Amino acid sequence: MEIDIDVILEDLKEGKTNKTRQSLDKLNETLREYHGRGERDFSITTIGRVSGEDGGVGYESIRATANKHYRDLIEAWAAKAKTTTKKPLSSHSRSRRVPQDNQLLERISDPALRVLFGQIIAERNRYRTQLNILKSQAEVVIDKRPVRQFEASAKPSVELLPSLKGIISDNELKALRFAASDECIERQGWLVTQAGQVKNELREEVFPRGFMTGLRKLVGEVEVDD
Numbered sequence: 001m002e003i004d005i006d007v008i009l010e011d012l013k014e015g016k017t018n019k020t021r022q023s024l025d026k027l028n029e030t031l032r033e034y035h036g037r038g039e040r041d042f043s044i045t046t047i048g049r050v051s052g053e054d055g056g057v058g059y060e061s062i063r064a065t066a067n068k069h070y071r072d073l074i075e076a077w078a079a080k081a082k083t084t085t086k087k088p089l090s091s092h093s094r095s096r097r098v099p100q101d102n103q104l105l106e107r108i109s110d111p112a113l114r115v116l117f118g119q120i121i122a123e124r125n126r127y128r129t130q131l132n133i134l135k136s137q138a139e140v141v142i143d144k145r146p147v148r149q150f151e152a153s154a155k156p157s158v159e160l161l162p163s164l165k166g167i168i169s170d171n172e173l174k175a176l177r178f179a180a181s182d183e184c185i186e187r188q189g190w191l192v193t194q195a196g197q198v199k200n201e202l203r204e205e206v207f208p209r210g211f212m213t214g215l216r217k218l219v220g221e222v223e224v225d226d
Helices: 005-013 018-036 044-053 059-063 065-080 101-106 111-137 149-153 170-179 182-187 211-220
Strands: 205-207
Touching (some): 018 044, 018 065, 044 059, 101 111, 111 170, 170 211
């Protein structure tokens, strides 16, 4: 079934203010020219930039929760181009090797994020070294004696980790929360796998498996003071 953009546009304009109607018309004009050039990247980040440069609504307006009508129009054009609003992957890669930590940091354009992730990597390296030392010195003893009844029914003890509030500042927590957000991932042109691995648009690993899932678990457990 052929997608009729004009019908979709009129439906999206229904009940909107004159200003919003004009913005939708302008965005539709931009998308029509963009599609006519055979472009395939209909991600919100890219279309926001293209639309802003063309004098229309920009990225911040398009991604705003209340402005779903703009995103719906972009999705319609993406479907017409037989693609999605996800950032397309490059068809080739300059290198298949895994970048070193310093190379990963250089790819982060935001200075504050770069410093923060540098601290995270340093902490990871320190804990990894300590873990390797413990592994080399560990002696495992397996107790095969039967468990007595009162021991089996006893409740296991629980050791709680100390609060991150006493370790890092509110500003650092806010920076971590932004680093774990979809907005940060989209701005960098990254994608996150189900295993928590972060890759760039060339499908090169930026952060290893478990990084993003672990980071999001951490920030999800801590309240940030506004």
